[in-house]
Structure formats: C-alpha cells, structure tokens
Amino acid sequence: MAHKRHRSASPEGWKVAGRTSRALFPLLALILALCLVPGIPESAAAEKPALKWGGDTEGGAPFMFADPADPNILIGFEVEIVERIADYLGMRAEFVQNGWDNLIPGLQRHLYDISINGLEITPEHKQEVNFSIPYYRTFLQLSVRRDEKGITSLEDCTDKVVGTLKQSYAYFTLVDAGVKDIRTYEDEINAYTDLQNGRLDATLFDAPIAIYYAGFNPEIKFVGGPIGEMEYGIALRKEDTELLRKINEAVVHLRDSGELRRVYDRWNLWSPVMADLFQDFSPAKEAPSRFQEWAEHQKPEFTLTLRLKRYAGFLPILGRAAVVTMEVSLAAMALAIVLGLVLAMARIFGPSPVSRLAVLYIEFIRGTPVLIQLFFIFYGLPHIGIKLSPFVAGVLGLGLNYAAYEAENYRAGLLSVPRLQMEGALALGMSRWEALRHVVLPQAIRVSLPPVTNDFISLLKDSSLVSVITMVDLTKAYGQLATTYYDYFGTGILVAIIYLLLGFPFVRLARWTERRMAVAVHGGATPGGTGRNGKYSLGRKPASY
Amino acid sequence: MTKVGAPLIHVENLCKSFEDGEVLKNVSIDIREGDLVSVIGPSGCGKSTFLRCLNCMEYLDSGNITIAGVTVSRTGTEEHLDRPFLEACAQMRKNVGMVFQSVNLFPHKTVLDNVMLAPLVVKKESPDQARENALRLLAKVGLKDFAARYPATLSGGQAQRASIARALAMNPKVMLYDEPTSALDPELVNEVLQVMKDLDAEGMTQIIVTHHMRFARNASDYIVFMDGGEIVEKDDGDVLFTTPKNERTREFLRHFTEEVA
Ligand SMILES: Nc1ncnc2c1ncn2[C@@H]1O[C@H](COP(=O)(O)OP(=O)(O)OP(=O)(O)O)[C@@H](O)[C@H]1O
Numbered sequence: 065m066a067h068k069r070h071r072s073a074s075p076e077g078w079k080v081a082g083r084t085s086r087a088l089f090p091l092l093a094l095i096l097a098l099c100l101v102p103g104i105p106e107s108a109a110a111e112k113p114a115l116k117w118g119g120d121t122e123g124g125a126p127f128m129f130a131d132p133a134d135p136n137i138l139i140g141f142e143v144e145i146v147e148r149i150a151d152y153l154g155m156r157a158e159f160v161q162n163g164w165d166n167l168i169p170g171l172q173r174h175l176y177d178i179s180i181n182g183l184e185i186t187p188e189h190k191q192e193v194n195f196s197i198p199y200y201r202t203f204l205q206l207s208v209r210r211d212e213k214g215i216t217s218l219e220d221c222t223d224k225v226v227g228t229l230k231q232s233y234a235y236f237t238l239v240d241a242g243v244k245d246i247r248t249y250e251d252e253i254n255a256y257t258d259l260q261n262g263r264l265d266a267t268l269f270d271a272p273i274a275i276y277y278a279g280f281n282p283e284i285k286f287v288g289g290p291i292g293e294m295e296y297g298i299a300l301r302k303e304d305t306e307l308l309r310k311i312n313e314a315v316v317h318l319r320d321s322g323e324l325r326r327v328y329d330r331w332n333l334w335s336p337v338m339a340d341l342f343q344d345f346s347p348a349k350e351a352p353s354r355f356q357e358w359a360e361h362q363k364p365e366f367t368l369t370l371r372l373k374r375y376a377g378f379l380p381i382l383g384r385a386a387v388v389t390m391e392v393s394l395a396a397m398a399l400a401i402v403l404g405l406v407l408a409m410a411r412i413f414g415p416s417p418v419s420r421l422a423v424l425y426i427e428f429i430r431g432t433p434v435l436i437q438l439f440f441i442f443y444g445l446p447h448i449g450i451k452l453s454p455f456v457a458g459v460l461g462l463g464l465n466y467a468a469y470e471a472e473n474y475r476a477g478l479l480s481v482p483r484l485q486m487e488g489a490l491a492l493g494m495s496r497w498e499a500l501r502h503v504v505l506p507q508a509i510r511v512s513l514p515p516v517t518n519d520f521i522s523l524l525k526d527s528s529l530v531s532v533i534t535m536v537d538l539t540k541a542y543g544q545l546a547t548t549y550y551d552y553f554g555t556g557i558l559v560a561i562i563y564l565l566l567g568f569p570f571v572r573l574a575r576w577t578e579r580r581m582a583v584a585v586h587g588g589a590t591p592g593g594t595g596r597n598g599k600y601s602l603g604r605k606p607a608s609y
Numbered sequence: 610m611t612k613v614g615a616p617l618i619h620v621e622n623l624c625k626s627f628e629d630g631e632v633l634k635n636v637s638i639d640i641r642e643g644d645l646v647s648v649i650g651p652s653g654c655g656k657s658t659f660l661r662c663l664n665c666m667e668y669l670d671s672g673n674i675t676i677a678g679v680t681v682s683r684t685g686t687e688e689h690l691d692r693p694f695l696e697a698c699a700q701m702r703k704n705v706g707m708v709f710q711s712v713n714l715f716p717h718k719t720v721l722d723n724v725m726l727a728p729l730v731v732k733k734e735s736p737d738q739a740r741e742n743a744l745r746l747l748a749k750v751g752l753k754d755f756a757a758r759y760p761a762t763l764s765g766g767q768a769q770r771a772s773i774a775r776a777l778a779m780n781p782k783v784m785l786y787d788e789p790t791s792a793l794d795p796e797l798v799n800e801v802l803q804v805m806k807d808l809d810a811e812g813m814t815q816i817i818v819t820h821h822m823r824f825a826r827n828a829s830d831y832i833v834f835m836d837g838g839e840i841v842e843k844d845d846g847d848v849l850f851t852t853p854k855n856e857r858t859r860e861f862l863r864h865f866t867e868e869v870a
C-alpha cells in the first residue's frame with residue numbers, strides 16, 4: 065500500500081524559523097531586531113489556503129517523527145490525520161515546528177492555527193484553548209522488565225522506582241496512586257532504556273508510546289490492564305469558532321467514512337477503547353504496516369556500514385541546523401559585542417544615574433536564566449503588542465543576555481589599563497575622550513578580546529536554547545533524529561563533533577588573541593618599566609581621572 | 610651662569626590639600642624663560658604635587674599660576690570648577706610637557722606612533738608633518754633607529770628619552786620632569802640627563818624634581834629646596850650646597866655630601 069507522505073515535512077516545512085533567518089546577514093539582523101518584525105512572512109504562491117498546524121517532531125513515534133527511511137520526511141498517525149482534514153477542507157497542511165511544552169502558547173501567539181500532538185483534553189487545557197471532538201482515545205500502560213515478578217498492577221508500585229514523562233497525565237496518576245519514587249523524563253526513549261538497564265522498576269506511559277517504544281522489545285513486557293483514560297483533541301484558539309466547526313465536521317466525516325479507522329489499523333493503534341469511542345466493533349481493515357516498518361528500523365542487528373550510511377543521511381539535516389545555530393550565534397554575538405561596550409562605558413564613565421542603570425541591567429540579566437528571558441521575549445512581549453519572529457527573538461534574547469557578560473569583560477579590560485596611561489595622555493593635552501579613544505580603549509580591548517572570544521564558544525552552545533522558541537537548531541535536530549532512530553549515542557557523537565567543528569575556529573581565535581595581546585601589551589620586561597609603573601600610579605587618584 | 614630673560618612662570622600663593630592634609634602651603638616662585646631649575650627635598654614634601662599643579666594634573670585649591678601667558682587661578686571659595694577654569698587647564702597642558710618617574714609610553718604603539726599621536730589628535734597635524742617632526746625629535750634624543758620598536762623592547766633610559774621626545778612633539782613652552790631617572794639603573798641615568806642639558810642649551814625652560822644632587826648642582830641654574838609643602842630656600846647650586854642659609858636645608862643636604870663633593 066502506497067502511503068502519501070507528508071510533504072510539508074520537507075526542509076522548507078521544517079525550517080520555519082530558518083526561512084526568515086537564512087538570507088539575513090547577522091548585522092542586518094541586528095538592524096531588524098530594532099524594528100519590530102511582525103510574525104513570519106507568508107509565501108504568497110499558494111494555490112490552496114494553508115492550514116497551519118503546530119506539533120513537535122521530537123514528540124516521537126507514533127504521533128509525528130522523522131521517517132527512519134528518510135529523516136527529511138515527517139510521518140506519524142497525526143500527520144496523516146491532519147493531512148486528511150486539510151484535504152477535506154480544501155486546504156494545504158503546513159507544518160510549524162514548536163516544542164511540545166509550548167504548543168498552546170504558540171497557538172495563542174498565532175504561530176499556527178491548530179495544534180495536534182497528543183494534546184489531552186483536560187479541564188486545565190480547556191481553560192486556555194478549545195478542543196475538537198476527540199480523534200483518539202487511549203489509556204496508560206504499565207511496563208516492566210521481562211523477568212519482573214513482583215509488579216502486576218499500579219498498586220504494586222508504591223515502593224518501586226517508576227519512570228514517566230514530566231508533568232504528564234501518567235505522572236499525576238502515579239502521584240495519586242501513592243508511588244513514592246517517581247523519576248520524570250523529557251522523553252520516552254531514555255525512560256525505557258533505564259527500565260531495561262535496571263535504573264527503573266517500571267514505566268507508565270500512554271499506550272501508543274508503550275507500543276512503539278517497548279512493544280517490539282523482547283526485554284520488556286506489559287503488565288496490568290488499561291489504566292485511566294485520556295482523549296486527544298485538536299487544539300484551537302478560543303476565538304476561532306468557525307474553524308472549530310469545520311474541523312469537527314472533518315473529524316466526524318473521517319470517522320464515519322472509516323478513514324480514521326484505517327489510519328489506526330495501519331499504525332497498530334486500534335484498541336477496545338477506540339472501538340468504544342467510534343462505536344465501531346468490526347475487525348481490522350488493514351494490516352499494521354506502518355508499525356512493522358517502524359519495528360524493522362529498531363532492530364539492533366544493524367551493521368556498521370548501514371549505520372554510517374544512516375549517519376551520512378543525517379548530514380543535510382544537521383547541516384541546515386548548524387547553519388541556524390551559527391546564524392543565531394553570530395548575530396547574537398554581534399549584538400552582545402556592541403551593546404556590551406556601550407554598557408561598560410556607561411557603567412565606568414557615565415554620570416551616576418546612567419552608570420547605575422547599566423549596573424542594574426547587568427546584574428538583572430546575569431541574575432535571571434536566559435531561558436526565562438527567551439520565553440519572555442517570544443511569548444511574553446506579544447501581550448503588549450510586540451511580536452518578534454523566532455530568529456529576531458532568539459538573537460535579541462541571547463544578545464541582550466551576553467551583552468551583560470561582555471560588558472563585564474570590557475570593564476575588566478578598562479580597569480586593567482594603568483591610570484598612568486590616562487594621565488600620560490592627558491598630560492599631552494588630549495581630552496578625556498581622546499585619551500580614552502586612542503590610548504585606553506585600544507589597550508582595554510586587547511585584554512578583553514580573549515575572554516570575549518571564549519564567551520562566543522559558550523554562546524554557540526547556549527544557542528541550543530532557541531529550540532524552545534520553535535527554531536530547529538543543532539540540538540533540536542539531535543533530539544528529532546535520536547527519537548526517530550532510538551539512537552542517542554551515535555547521533556550524539558555526531559552532533560558533538562559538529563559543535564566542536566563550529567566552535568573550533570573560535571577556540572583558535574581565542575588562543576591567538578591571547579598570545580597576540582599578551583605580546584603587544586606586556587612585551588619584554590624593561591628596567592623601570594611596567595612593574596614599578598603600576599605600583600606607583602595606582603595608589604593615586606588624580607583629579608582629572 | 611644665570612641667564613637673562615622675562616619670567617615665563619609665575620606662581621603665587623599656590624595652595625593644595627588632600628583629604629589627609631595640606632600639601633602645598635602658599636608656594637610662590639618666578640622662573641625665567643630658559644632656566645633649568647632643580648627641585649629637591651625630602652620624600653613627601655610636595656615636590657610631585659607642585660609639578661602636577663603646574664600642568665593641571667592636579668587642580669590647585671587657591672592661588673594662581675601663569676605660564677606663557679595662560680593663567681589658572683582660584684580663590685578657594687568656588688563651589689565647583691567652572692568652564693573657563695577647565696579650559697585654561699586644557700590650554701596649560703598643551704603648553705607644558707611632562708615626563709613622569711615611571712615610563713608611561715603607550716605600549717600598544719611603536720615609539721614613532723607614541724611621539725606622533727598627540728600632534729595628530731590634539732593639534733590635528735598632517736601625518737607627514739607629524740612624522741617628520743617625530744623623527745627629528747627621536748634623532749635629537751638619540752633614538753633614530755628605534756622608531757619602529759615597541760616600548761616594551763626599550764631599555765629604561767631609552768624609554769625615558771622616548772617619553773621626552775613625545776612630550777616635545779607638542780612644542781611645549783615648559784618641560785616638567787618628576788624624578789625622570791630614579792627608576793633607572795645607574796648606568797642609564799646620564800643618557801637621560803644629557804638630553805636635558807642639550808635642551809637647556811637650546812633655551813628650553815625646564816623644572817626637574819630629582820635626587821641626583823650632582824646633576825642638580827652642576828647643570829641647573831638654581832636649586833629649589835622644598836620641605837613640608839613650602840619652598841624653604843632657592844639658590845645657586847654651589848651656594849646652596851656649601852653655605853645653605855636654612856637649618857632644614859643643611860640637615861637635608863648632610864645626607865648627600867659625599868655624592869656632591
Ligand atoms: N592624589 C593624592 N591623594 C591624597 N594624598 C596625596 C595625593 N598625592 C599626594 N598626596 C600626599 O601629598 C603629600 C605630598 O606628596 P608628593 O607626591 O607631592 O611628595 P613628593 O615630594 O613628590 O615625595 P617623593 O619624593 O616621595 O616623590 C604626601 O603626603 C602624599 O601622600
């Protein structure tokens with residue numbers, strides 16, 4: 065059976081954020097950062113209207129994930145559902161990547177119009193968004209190691225170590241069941257790995273996840289019956305009632321025509337609770353072909369050449385992600401370098417209110433996590449009408465943050481220049497500004513440059529945080545590929561190497577500046593030279609400095 | 610020995626205090642154009658402060674200083690430094706060159722660029738003119754071959770000579786030196802002092818704070834002895850060293866008799 069694969073998962077579709085950023089030269093981005101860029105520009109030449117939908121490719125199988133056969137393509141049962149809904153509505157499904165935790169804020173922020181990615185219909189969620197009628201109903205599944213005898217139900221788990229996703233329905237179910245030692249995870253793969261190697265005694269996950277991440281694993285077995293019940297719906301903004309009506313109409317149509325049933329059969333996701341939900345008690349209409357394809361790719365007997373071939377296939381994706389990482393980092397650094405200098409000058413030479421403001425800024429920024437700052441800029445500012453594209457928000461967030469650190473580097477540089485230098489320049493008739501500009505600053509920069517360059521290496525790594533504001537950078541791409549292939553190890557090494565390669569020129573630059581600047585400033589010791597110089601000059605405070 | 614000339618420097622009732630006390634107490638002195646004056650005195654008596662007041666590196670509290678027609682003066686009752694005062698100070702610095710005890714050449718610039726910088730920045734000289742001038746001055750202090758070197762590669766004596774050339778590049782009317790040789794190894798002292806003698810021969814007005822009594826006695830037109838923030842005595846070197854009038858002078862000079870004899 066030929067599957068229509070989701071084409072919007074092509075590079076263009078994934079790289080939602082990259083589209084704005086790729087063409088931009090970092091400095092241009094700086095200028096852009098100053099004017100407020102509203103949202104992401106639409107590509108005009110669409111025959112059909114776009115149905116923009118948000119999901120997280122890192123969410124994993126079977127919901128949506130990179131096709132193991134070609135990681136450039138996004139597949140999953142929810143991808144197929146969205147596509148059928150769009151077809152029914154005469155629209156074109158357009159995928160927008162966003163982190164799972166932020167799917168609802170992203171909806172509010174108009175990054176997309178609907179969101180589908182295992183979003184449970186809960187009272188809390190319903191306060192913020194509207195849900196379509198449920199397209200899927202499922203339950204929680206307890207998994208243990210094959211040799212485990214002591215656990216057959218949730219009640220047996222109170223004194224055991226149980227793993228699940230953080231802040232999930234399963235987590236709260238475990239809390240309610242009185243399980244004392246709950247370990248929470250960001251993703252299911254690591255949880256199941258820990259179960260297998262004995263760090264956990266059991267895991268509790270949504271049944272689809274259990275089926276896809278342990279169902280084919282002979283070391284793990286399912287115990288106990290269905291626990292709890294949850295329904296997934298498509299989330300929409302409260303005000304979009306007309307779209308909600310149309311989406312519901314489409315879901316009802318797909319259910320009644322049996323199309324949804326066939327999707328679930330292929331993905332091996334039909335179950336008695338689904339039969340209940342759809343009032344459809346007929347036998348399977350199709351073989352679980354997609355599940356088998358998935359299981360095939362999880363086989364451990366994978367030769368080295370095959371593995372290397374797979375990694376080679378990763379390179380285009382990782383390459384694009386590396387470009388995003390680099391663009392964000394370069395632009396943010398440019399911003400940090402300029403703004404940092406302004407801050408340092410304001411702090412040291414500005415009149416007291418200006419100086420105090422600079423200190424306040426520096427301390428405030430250094431005292432709050434950059435992650436919070438990014439969230440605030442991307443999701444918070446729209447509340448007061450400032451809507452920035454992910455790229456601009458990422459550059460601003462990282463740039464404003466690093467500016468505070470660079471300011472301190474510059475300050476250290478400025479303070480390292482002996483006062484006698486300023487005095488010597490003033491004695492020659494230069495004004496304070498001329499002395500700063502021609503004598504003090506050039507020397508300060510020589511001291512500051514090595515730490516500034518070193519900071520760039522950290523910025524390169526911190527840029528991974530932009531994945532929380534929908535950008536697909538190297539770290540995000542790593543998560544996507546690793547969940548798809550159940551392979552955090554090899555992919556991890558590959559990504560680490562790319563980070564090293566990206567950072568390498570800057571490591572060299574930092575070394576080089578360190579050497580160069582040391583020679584230029586300190587040179588060979590001279591009799592009566594710098595040593596006594598500093599001692600004599602620093603104790604005094606000339607009126608003119 | 611004494612040259613004829615109009616007073617180029619006129620200092621009247623110069624007072625200066627720091628938080629921990631009065632450092633200069635009613636200092637008054639006239640110095641004629643072309644004079645080479647040595648200032649001696651015990652440590653902490655205010656010699657450096659006196660020099661620094663002359664080129665406004667420290668602002669005087671009260672009194673007045675006139676050098677080459679530029680006057681800075683305060684009565685001691687002003688609330689703050691006003692604009693005309695600061696402008697006079699800026700002008701004063703352009704007229705008065707100063708060389709410090711410790712080398713403060715700009716380490717990131719070559720010797721030539723050190724000498725050229727202020728003329729380029731302050732006087733807006735053309736680069737060609739500034740270079741020509743700088744090379745001439747470097748030749749004068751014996752550093753023609755060191756123009757392209759960085760300060761860190763110079764000996765202490767060479768560095769001080771470069772500092773003198775740098776100050777001369779602004780065409781000052783007066784040169785001040787604050788113990789220019791006391792950080793130097795003994796064998797390097799003379800090459801620096803020689804530069805001052807050469808300048809003296811050309812008619813430059815110079816004030817040197819120094820501990821080199823032999824130089825003070827032989828090279829200067831007269832010597833000023835300071836103690837406790839005051840000018841105690843001012844006289845020809847030979848007179849001061851052989852028959853000082855003041856008991857404090859005699860006491861101070863006792864330590865140096867071997868050196869000068
Ligand atoms: N910027 C300043 N702030 C406070 N006190 C100062 C300052 N500069 C000088 N003083 C004090 O003023 C007094 C005179 O100092 P000054 O440097 O003029 O003495 P000096 O005669 O040059 O001594 P030396 O021979 O050791 O160089 C000293 O007590 C010194 O501590």
Ligand SMILES: [Mg+2]
Pocket residue numbers: 656657658787
């Ligand atoms: Mg002194």
